[in-house]
Amino acid sequence: MSEFFQIAEIVASDVELLDETAAAVRAAGVVLRERFGEVVRYGTREELMGALAVNDEAALDVLRPRLTGLRPGAGWVEDELDGGALPPGEWWVVDPAEGNVNHLHALSDWAVTATLVRENRPVLTVVHLPLTGETYTALSGAGAHLDGRRLHVSGAADLGLGIVATSQARPDEDESVVRRVGSSITAMLLGALVVRTSVPATLHLANVAAGRIDAFWQFAGARADLLPGALLVTEAGGRISDVEGRPWTPHSDSFLAAAPGIHAEAVTTLSH
Structure with missing residues (x-):
């Protein structure tokens, strides 16, 4: 947490x-x-x-x-x-x-x-x-x-069997953020079973809290699109951090919410 x-x-x-x-x-x-x-x-x-x-x-x-x-x-x-x-x-x-x-x-x-x-x-x-x-x-x-x-997050223990998701924080992102998003999707396509990409972030996070999907990540973002779902995930037993595993705050430049059993593997996949 x-x-x-x-x-x-x-x-x-x-x-x-x-x-x-x-x-x-x-x-x-x-x-x-x-x-x-x-x-x-x-x-x-x-x-x-x-x-x-x-x-x-x-x-x-x-x-x-x-x-x-x-x-x-x-x-x-x-x-x-x-x-x-x-x-x-x-x-x-x-x-x-x-x-x-x-x-x-x-x-x-x-x-x-x-x-x-x-x-x-x-x-x-x-x-x-x-x-x-x-x-x-x-x-x-x-x-x-x-x-x-x-609600309870999933009991997933293997990222390779997991469904994960990401979202575009906003239009007109800086090119460096866009490229980072693209490379992270590639990494997760290699590491996870299925990758979902769509907006908005809140609905993905609600699905993480409900145990329907196993992890969600995003680069950049605002309070309004991360705080609601992040609190849902936390209270459902999930783990919140940035993509490198450090404590997340609204100042962080990345966000990760995951079932505890795959959080470390998701960090490894995204940070590399």
């Missing part, structure tokens, strides 16, 4: 807060589900960014007032692509349409997420998939759940 995800004392009020956060995230999901179905056409980067923003704002119109009402003193991370440490206190890290570009293309891989960070430690998270109705939740020290069912 990364030091960033040290188990915190379970506060009774946080249990209730998790339930209320889940209700807010589900309500935002209803809005996005009603907007889903047709491929949204765009011809320029500006038109694409405008379409993404419309989805974000539709969900935020629900999320922001409800989450602010739950924790009036908590800050709000305005840029979902931001990384690094947060200032002291409580902060909402929200992705109103995680996998937004998939939503625009009428693809099913998207979600709504909200994570409460307290003194730079994620305390609780909710990941809701509006098309299936599934809701993943995690509370620090109290486990990870899917619609109330406790």
Whole structure:
């Protein structure tokens, strides 16, 4: 477990807060589900960014007032692509349409997420998939759940028999990051049974937490696309680090989440 995800004392009020956060995230999901179905056409980067923003704002119109009402003193991370440490206190890290570009293309891989960070430690998270109705939740020290069912990472012990996944953190990455991603995929194609590559990261991490896939890695990334799934994996018994096995923080330039039985082998494969 990364030091960033040290188990915190379970506060009774946080249990209730998790339930209320889940209700807010589900309500935002209803809005996005009603907007889903047709491929949204765009011809320029500006038109694409405008379409993404419309989805974000539709969900935020629900999320922001409800989450602010739950924790009036908590800050709000305005840029979902931001990384690094947060200032002291409580902060909402929200992705109103995680996998937004998939939503625009009428693809099913998207979600709504909200994570409460307290003194730079994620305390609780909710990941809701509006098309299936599934809701993943995690509370620090109290486990990870899917619609109330406790989650556990896989018992995989051989990377060569494992299904692994990676994701593109953002468009227009630096060329050095793109090349690093490419070489890591090649390494995993040689080392693992199957490699899945798609966005968004959160859904891969939910699958790691549920034991459906055995490891996920990514280079670069932001708080909003890693914190929700990372807390899910940690609370489901998985291991979090960077790809060289060092403790992961939001400052790290790489990320790895894996079942304990293959974590070391995944580190060896990716770091070489």
